Amino acid sequence: xxxxxxxxxxxxxxxxxxxxxxxxxxxxxxxxxxxxxxxxxxxxxxxxxxxxxxxxxxxxxxxxxxxxxxxxxxxxxxxxxxxxxxxxxxxxxxxxxxxxxxxxxxxxxxxxxxxxxxxxxxxxxxxxxxxxxxxxxxxxxxxxxxxxxxxxxxxxxxxxxxxxxxxxxxxxxxxxxxxxxxxxxxxxxxxxxxxxxxxxxxxxxxxxxxxxxxxxxxxxxxxxxxxxxxxxxxxxxxxxxxxxxxxxxxxxxxxxxxxxxxxxxxxxxxxxxxxxxxxxxxxxxxxxxxxxxxxxxxxxxxxxxxxxxxxxxxxxxxxxxxxxxxxxxxxxxxxxxxxxxxxxxxxxxxxxxxxxxxxxxxxxxxxxxxxxxxxxxxx
Amino acid sequence: xxxxxxxxxxxxxxxxxxxxxxxxxxxxxxxxxxxxxxxxxxxxxxxxxxxxxxxxxxxxxxxxxxxxxxxxxxxxxxxxxxxxxxxxxxxxxxxxxxxxxxxxxxxxxxxxxxxxxxxxxxxxxxxxxxxxxxxxxxxxxxxxxxxxxxxxxxxxxxxxxxxxxxxxxxxxxxxxxxxxxxxxxxxxxxxxxxxxxxxxxxxxxxxxxxxxxxxxxxxxxxxxxxxxxxxxxxxxxxxxxxxxxxxxxxxxxxxxxxxxxxxxxxxxxxxxxxxxxxxxxxxxxxxxxxxxxxxxxxxxxxxxxxxxxxxxxxxxxxxxxxxxxxxxxxxxxxxxxxxxxxxxxxxxxxxxxxxxxxxxxxxxxxxxxxxxxxxxxxx
Numbered sequence: 001x002x003x004x005x006x007x008x009x010x011x012x013x014x015x016x017x018x019x020x021x022x023x024x025x026x027x028x029x030x031x032x033x034x035x036x037x038x039x040x041x042x043x044x045x046x047x048x049x050x051x052x053x054x055x056x057x058x059x060x061x062x063x064x065x066x067x068x069x070x071x072x073x074x075x076x077x078x079x080x081x082x083x084x085x086x087x088x089x090x091x092x093x094x095x096x097x098x099x100x101x102x103x104x105x106x107x108x109x110x111x112x113x114x115x116x117x118x119x120x121x122x123x124x125x126x127x128x129x130x131x132x133x134x135x136x137x138x139x140x141x142x143x144x145x146x147x148x149x150x151x152x153x154x155x156x157x158x159x160x161x162x163x164x165x166x167x168x169x170x171x172x173x174x175x176x177x178x179x180x181x182x183x184x185x186x187x188x189x190x191x192x193x194x195x196x197x198x199x200x201x202x203x204x205x206x207x208x209x210x211x212x213x214x215x216x217x218x219x220x221x222x223x224x225x226x227x228x229x230x231x232x233x234x235x236x237x238x239x240x241x242x243x244x245x246x247x248x249x250x251x252x253x254x255x256x257x258x259x260x261x262x263x264x265x266x267x268x269x270x271x272x273x274x275x276x277x278x279x280x281x282x283x284x285x286x287x288x289x290x291x292x293x294x295x296x297x298x299x300x301x302x303x304x305x306x307x308x309x310x311x312x313x314x315x316x317x318x319x320x321x322x323x324x325x326x327x328x329x330x331x332x333x334x335x336x337x338x339x340x341x342x343x344x345x346x347x348x349x350x351x352x353x354x355x356x357x358x359x360x361x362x363x364x365x366x367x368x369x370x371x372x373x374x375x376x377x378x379x
Numbered sequence: 380x381x382x383x384x385x386x387x388x389x390x391x392x393x394x395x396x397x398x399x400x401x402x403x404x405x406x407x408x409x410x411x412x413x414x415x416x417x418x419x420x421x422x423x424x425x426x427x428x429x430x431x432x433x434x435x436x437x438x439x440x441x442x443x444x445x446x447x448x449x450x451x452x453x454x455x456x457x458x459x460x461x462x463x464x465x466x467x468x469x470x471x472x473x474x475x476x477x478x479x480x481x482x483x484x485x486x487x488x489x490x491x492x493x494x495x496x497x498x499x500x501x502x503x504x505x506x507x508x509x510x511x512x513x514x515x516x517x518x519x520x521x522x523x524x525x526x527x528x529x530x531x532x533x534x535x536x537x538x539x540x541x542x543x544x545x546x547x548x549x550x551x552x553x554x555x556x557x558x559x560x561x562x563x564x565x566x567x568x569x570x571x572x573x574x575x576x577x578x579x580x581x582x583x584x585x586x587x588x589x590x591x592x593x594x595x596x597x598x599x600x601x602x603x604x605x606x607x608x609x610x611x612x613x614x615x616x617x618x619x620x621x622x623x624x625x626x627x628x629x630x631x632x633x634x635x636x637x638x639x640x641x642x643x644x645x646x647x648x649x650x651x652x653x654x655x656x657x658x659x660x661x662x663x664x665x666x667x668x669x670x671x672x673x674x675x676x677x678x679x680x681x682x683x684x685x686x687x688x689x690x691x692x693x694x695x696x697x698x699x700x701x702x703x704x705x706x707x708x709x710x711x712x713x714x715x716x717x718x719x720x721x722x723x724x725x726x727x728x729x730x731x732x733x734x735x736x737x738x739x740x741x742x743x744x745x746x747x748x749x750x751x752x753x754x755x756x757x758x
Contacts, residue, residue, distance in 0.1 A: 001462050001486075001756075021459070021482055021758040055701065077702045078671070080400070083380050097671065097702060098660045100716045103400055107380075123661055124716050154669050154699050155661040162663075186700055281477045282502055282534040284541075290533055292457070292476065296732045296757050301679040301698070319680070320533055321565055322434065322728050323456045323476060323757065337479045337503050349701050353675045353733065356755050376735050377380075378675050378702065379400040 003357035003369050016366040017359070018340050022279045023293035025355040026342070027252075027370075029362055031273035033065065035251050038269050039233070040069040043245060046237040051075050051094055051226060053248030056349050058374030059358065060088035062251065067091075073117060075226075075246050079104055080377030082118070083111055088373060091116040094145065094226065096182065096246070098155060100127050105134045112142050119179050119224075121147040123157045128169050128176065135175035143179040144170050145226065148211065150185045150204045163211055167220045180222030181215070183208045184246060189231030190256060194264035201235045209241045230270075234263040254348040255303050272344050275308060276351065278325060280339040289335040291317070291325040293343065298325075299350035310341035317343055353378075382736035382748050395745040396738070397719050401658045402672035404734040405721070406631075406749075408741055410652035412444065414630050417648050418612070419448040422624060425616040430454050430473055430605060432627030435728050437753030438737065439467035441630065446470075452496060454605075454625050458483055459756030461497070462490055467752060470495040473524065473605065475561065475625070477534060479506050484513045491521050498558050498603075500526040502536045507548050507555065514554035522558040523549050524605065527590065529564045529583045542590055546599045559601035560594070562587045563625060568610030569635060573643035580614045588620045609649075613642040633727040634682050651723050654687060655730065657704060659718040668714040670696070670704040672722065677704075678729035689720035696722055732757075 010016035017026065043050050052066045055077035063074045063085060073092015076082040082093050093115060099108045112118045112135070122128050122144050135142045146166050149156030157163050163181070170178040185204050191197040208225070215222055228236040228245040236242050249257055252274035262268055278293035298305050298319070305317045305325070314330035325343075327335060335341075345351035353375055360368040389395035396405065422429050431445045434456035442453045442464060452471015455461040461474050472494060478487045491497045491514070501507050501523050514521045525545050528535030536542050542560070549557040564583055570576040587604070594601055607615040607624040615621050628636055631653035641647055657672035677684050677698070684696045684704070693709035704722075706714060714720075724730035732754055739747040 001459065006758075019482055021480070021486075023757055080380065098716070100660050101400070101658055103398055107400075123663060127716060149663060153664040153667065154703055154705070156663065158663045279480055281479050284502060284528060284535065284537045285532040288532065292757070294757075295678070295680050295729045296755075299674070299679070300729070301674050324533055326533070337477070337506060350674045350679070354755060376675075376733060378402055378671070378673075379385075 003359070007359065007366065007369060010366045011368060013365065015364045017277070017361045017364045020277060020359055020366065022277050023297040024277050024359050025352065025357070026275045026277050026359045026361055028273045028275070029360050029367065031271050032251050035253070035270045035273060036065055036069050039247060039250050040071070042237070042269065044070065048237065048242060049244035051092065051244050051246060053077070053096070053246045054085060054374065055081065056248035057251060057352060058084070058372050059370055060085060060090055060373060061370045063090045072244060078378045079107055079111070080379045081374040083107065084374040084377055086111055086115040086118070094119040094121070096121055096184070098123055098127060098147070100124070105130055109134045109138045109140060109142065113138065113140055117143070119143045119145050121145045121182050122166065123147045123149070123155055125166060125169060128166060128173065132173035132175050141175050141177060143177045145179050145182050145224065146170070147182045148208065150183055152185070152187045154186060156182070160211060164214055164218055167215055168218065171220055178220060180224035180226065181212065183225065183227040184229065185227065185232060189229045190260055191231070192260050194261040197232065198235045201232050205239050205241060212241055230257060231260050231262065249348050252348040255306050255344055255346045272308065274345060274348055274351070275342045276305065276345055277340065277342045280327070280335045280337055280341070283335060283337050287329055287331070289327045289329065289339070290320060291327055291341055292323070294324045295319055295322045296354060298345055299347040301350060302346040305343040305346055308342045308344050310339060311335060382738070386738065386745065386748060389745045390747060392744065394743045396656070396740045396743045399656060399738055399745065401656050402676040403656050403738050404731065404736070405654045405656050405738045405740055407652045407654070408739050408746065410650050411630050414632070414649045414652060415444055415448050418626060418629050419450070421616070421648065423449065427616065427621060428623035430471065430623050430625060431630070432456070432475070432625045433464060433753065434460065435627035436630060436731060437463070437751050438749055439464060439469055439752060440749045442469045451623060457757045458486055458490070459758045460753040462486065463753040463756055465490055465494040465497070473498040473500070475500055475563070477502055477506060477526070479503070484509055488513045488517045488519060488521065492517065492519055496522070498522040498524050500524045500561050501545065502526045502528070502534055504545060504548060507545060507552065511552035511554050520554050520556060522556045524558050524561050524603065525549070526561045527587065529562055531564070531566045533565060535561070539590060543593055543597055546594055547597065550599055557599060559603035559605065560591065562604065562606040563608065564606065564611060568608045569639055570610070571639050573640040576611065577614045577643070580611050584618050584620060591620055609636060610639050610641065628727050631727040634685050634723055634725045651687065653724060653727055654721045655684065655724055656719065656721045659706070659714045659716055659720070662714060662716050666708055666710070668706045668708065668718070669699060670706055670720055671702070673703045674698055674701045675733060677724055678726040680729060681725040684722040684725055687721045687723050689718065690714060
């Protein structure tokens, strides 16, 4: 039964969060809105634009809130997510991964025709030629951003000379526009110590600054220089080079990001707004209880979930197979079947990708249900 | 764009598997059907019934194939999955986790009224009382199976005396029927060495045999004794106590189960039928390439995916963030952008839970698309 059929009747009922069928993905709306406002204010203060990464939330509803707070648009990791966002009238989409197959390029060109201000990243000359050819055949023009590899070797151009050559190729191509460069230091986002992270950011960004200068010297000034994330934006604020930031996780936070000193003062500007609520379904062994949220309810690429509400202090959560979690209880404590717990997810993006809907709460009251329309659309 | 809109036009086109937008979840149909037939024949040969666990596939289409091959019905891990299966006319559903909340019990009783031969497991006396009360209020009768904890302490009754007391309580309850016992040795399924696994199974099963005898002595003979899995069925075949098996993963297999010696002869009776196909989207660094399947395309609770097709011998795959995988290449080899790869998933159940549809192939031709209707319905 889908989330709407199952839970729509609970919307607006005082305390209805506790009556949701679990496991369920919950957003504390006031906290999320405060996170959106906090980053918007910080970016404004530092003269930066925001194009938040929607791979975190995959929700047009949240994208609209980010744009209402001043964002230029959103980033999408994959073409399928971008299609979902454009189909829900979200403007200013930047696709941050290359689209290289014939079938993908066909979809991209079709999407470009029905979207406002779409941009696509590239890191390969053959791909640039293929995009130009496809845009020409559709009598259209595509905005293209050169992705620069900051040294992680995941996507992006590694060779400095090739960055300039690719920008020049795009600029010459009749059906492409050179929109700027992307430089996303993915591996630095979760470096927990601020000073260590800052040092690495400064080294990587020095190269970016030089490349941007070379592009300007070559008559190819980038309109946008896009990058940064929740982990590095507090450092990138002091760098003049970025015109816009891609932060995504700040709206929700998670166990991983809670460990990162975001602003160098050990005070997080963002609070946890995303939770997985779960229920104890078995309690026959002293010192523990079994809840209904397991490997299919949380991301499993990081640490364990952390219990935020519902268990005695000192309790901990660990995975207990596909369908279950084990709650370890402090001596003398117990949880009975039916007990309600709320957990902080280990890693927000892949946790969200497991659910079809957000259950939106204020306090303990369900106030809305939002579909996660981009879920599973990584293709 | 959903899988059907995106790919329906490719059904029946020779070689169309290579034109699917990736990452994509693929079933090699002939191999899956051979796996279904192989376990059906083995179970028949050993006088065992099958009620395969559908938490692996979440697909009525596959459930129907298992039933057509002789299965009594299917197991479901959670109520939400059971609703999806019953709504697609699948009979003989056993729900293998307790349903304990008022809202869950209400759904269970409603489901019982519209399903054929539904059974629900229990491990708690208060829960038995609540189920009886709810069934009474709906003027219906619910079949109940006592879950016995084999020592893993996940779900099930740990205390032997309590098993008998619970069966007696169910038998006395006017609106419940005592259907039998469940005994699922989850932690033994992946013990790789056959002799070691057999030793543990024999110890655990000796207790089960004694409990079944005690139930018979108490005038409460269990109609079904359900348990076993892909990892232990080759051992349980020699045990007289089980009447039916719950094996699930055998239809697909995965990297984890491939390491398990299932029959003690190092020859697997099942072959890999489930794959994640992916595409190289970036190739700017010598010795490696970046593909489009990452943490959102595979389970991450086990080993790394294994490349089955498309890469030079000696290549390996590792996760490279939410959206990407890194292919490490042997010296002197390369993969260009657009290159197609197919991977064996690390753990089949949570991998399936990431996708909305199976793409069914024979050889390299797409022949059908099946929705994964139970996906995400762990509530």
